[in-house]
Structures are given as structure tokens and as C-alpha cells.
Amino acid sequence: MKIKCVVVDDEPLALELVCNFVNKTGFLELKAKFDSALDALSFINANSVDLIFLDIQMSDLTGMELARVLEGRKGNHSPKIIFTTAYNQFAIEGYKVDALDYLLKPFGYEEFLSASQKALKYFEQRVENRNSIAEDYLFLKVEYQLVKVMLKDIILVEGYKDYVKVHLDGKESPLLSLTTLKNMEELLPENQFMRVHRSYIISLEQIKSISKSTVNMGIMSIGISDGYKEKFLQFISKWIN
Numbered sequence: 108m109k110i111k112c113v114v115v116d117d118e119p120l121a122l123e124l125v126c127n128f129v130n131k132t133g134f135l136e137l138k139a140k141f142d143s144a145l146d147a148l149s150f151i152n153a154n155s156v157d158l159i160f161l162d163i164q165m166s167d168l169t170g171m172e173l174a175r176v177l178e179g180r181k182g183n184h185s186p187k188i189i190f191t192t193a194y195n196q197f198a199i200e201g202y203k204v205d206a207l208d209y210l211l212k213p214f215g216y217e218e219f220l221s222a223s224q225k226a227l228k229y230f231e232q233r234v235e236n237r238n239s240i241a242e243d244y245l246f247l248k249v250e251y252q253l254v255k256v257m258l259k260d261i262i263l264v265e266g267y268k269d270y271v272k273v274h275l276d277g278k279e280s281p282l283l284s285l286t287t288l289k290n291m292e293e294l295l296p297e298n299q300f301m302r303v304h305r306s307y308i309i310s311l312e313q314i315k316s317i318s319k320s321t322v323n324m325g326i327m328s329i330g331i332s333d334g335y336k337e338k339f340l341q342f343i344s345k346w347i348n
Contacts, residue, residue, distance in 0.1 A: 110223075110230055111155060114140045115147040115170065116162035116191065121212065125160050125191060128219045134227050144168035148176065156186045158207075158226050163192040178205065178289070185289075187229065189222050205287050236294050245294060247273065247284040254282060258299060263324050264291050264308040274326055276313065303339055304332045317343055 112135050116122040122140055129137045138156060141147040145167050147159070163170035170190060177185045188205075193212040207229060208222035236245045246253040256273065265272040265281070266288025272281040292302050302308045303322060307329050316323040321330050322339075331339050 108134060108227065108231060108234070109136045110134055110226060111136050111138050111157045112160065113138055113147055113151065113156050113158075113186075114160045115142075115144055115165075115173070116160075117142045117165045118162070121162065121191070125219070128216055129160070131216065132220060132223055135223060144170060144173040148173060151177070151186060157230060159186050159188050160191055160210075161188050163190055164194065174206065185293075187226060189226065205289055233290075233294065247282060248286065249282050249284055254284075256282065258295070258310075259312070261295075261300070261310050262313045262326060263310060263329070264288065264295075264300075266291070266306045266308075274324075301335075301339060301342065303335045304329055305334075311342065 112129050114122060114125045114129060114137065116125060119142070122142060126137060126140050129135045135158075138154065139147075139150050141150065144161075144165050147161075148168070150156075151159070161170040161173065170192070174188050174190075177188070187207050189208045189210060190206050191210045191212060191214070207226050210218060210222055243259065244255055244257045247256055248254075256275070260275045260277070262274045262276055265274065269287065270283055270285050271288055271291055272283055274281045288302075288306065288308065292300075292308055295308060299312065300308050300310055309322060309324055309329065313324055314322055315325045320336075321328045
């Protein structure tokens with residue numbers, strides 16, 4: 108597996124160092140390097156990118172601002188991020204935008220490789236789950252094991268900071284899995300599941316009833332957030348005469 112990478116840093120020496128580390132790592136493929144986050148954003152919008160090594164403190168657009176722009180994308184087209192910065196106070200913010208890792212400058216190749224291997228594990232797991240989805244199931248990490256979950260049994264997925272609750276048909280208690288709602292959104296097929304709220308993904312097959320601004324899933328009713336309302340209304344429009 109090759110992970111397509113972009114490196115963004117406005118410090119020339121730091122930019123070249125990370126590029127050299129990328130080129131040294133067999134499973135990484137350097138697609139471009141930038142000293143401007145705005146230039147990087149233009150490239151990312153026009154090209155397939157899996158992973159960004161991203162500095163935070165930059166003059167035109169900060170790395171954190173770029174991460175928030177990318178996080179706002181719907182669907183499965185948002186690259187993952189490993190932050191590279193000299194300022195450790197941004198660690199919590201990096202966590203909020205679902206960064207894979209946080210490299211504190213100055214760092215050596217060993218630390219870089221450790222973060223990159225974390226990215227490799229993430230992308231390998233995503234491929235594995237996508238292959239499973241072709242068979243109508245996925246595997247979720249629950250405590251210390253992988254649990255097979257049939258897609259048809261999922262009622263909804265409820266997101267928290269670093270884990271999700273997967274509510275299943277016929278099960279009183281949801282499964283708790285150490286992943287994010289954004290990752291689940293990327294994995295679940297768009298023709299069967301839809302994100303309707305910053306904290307909820309629902310199964311379209313499991314909908315019981317719909318009102319003006321809420322959807323009843325049987326186990327609970329969920330309000331449709333403004334940011335997701337247009338797409339949801341498009342879905343239900345074909346059933347309205």
C-alpha cells in the first residue's frame with residue numbers, strides 16, 4: 108500500500124526534512140510540498156491526497172484552520188493529518204480535528220516513522236473494512252477484540268469525542284467502539300447511511316417516521332441539523348407527492 112502525502116511547512120529546513128523522511132519511507136509517496144497552506148488547499152481540492160504532514164503556525168492560513176476546512180467536507184474525501192509543530196499547546200486542538208498524530212519539533216526519523224506507521228495501520232484498517240462492506244458487514248474494535256457487525260442490523264451510530272455507540276436492532280445495549288464518527292461516515296455506504304447531525308449517522312432502512320425537522324429511529328428521535336438538512340430533504344423528496 109502507498110499512502111499519497113503532501114507536506115506543508117513555511118520553514119524551508121523543516122519542509123525539506125519532512126520531505127526527506129517521506130521519501131525515505133517505503134509506504135509513503137510524496138505528491139507535493141508547499142510553504143503555504145492556501146496553495147496546499149488548492150492542490151488538495153484538485154488531487155487525491157491521503158495524508159498531510161502539516162505545520163500549524165503559518166502566515167497565510169494556519170495549519171489548524173486548514174484542518175478545520177478539510178474537516179468540514181462531507182463524505183470520504185478528506186485526507187488525514189499528522190501535525191508537525193514546535194508548540195505543544197495545540198495538542199488538544201489537534202485532537203478535536205481528528206488528527207492521526209502530533210509530532211513536536213524537533214523530531215527525528217524514529218518519531219516520524221512511528222507516526223507514519225500509525226497512519227499506515229489506519230489506512231489498512233479502512234481498506235479492510237471497505238472490503239468487508241462489500242459483503243454487507245464490517246468489523247468494529249470493541250474493547251480488545253474485533254466484532255463483526257452486519258450493516259442491516261445498524262439502526263444508528265452516535266458519536267462522542269474518541270468513540271462511537273453503535274445501536275443495533277434487537278440489542279438492548281449499543282456497542283462501544285474506539286473510533287470517530289467521521290471515520291464511520293467514511294466507512295458506511297452512502298446509499299444506506301446518512302449523517303443527519305454532528306453526533307448521529309442513521310440507517311436509511313431503519314427510519315420509522317419523519318417530521319418537519321426530526322427523524323424517528325424507533326429507539327430515539329433525532330433532530331436534523333441545518334448543515335445536513337438539504338441532503339436529507341433531497342433523500343425524502345422522492346417519497347413526497
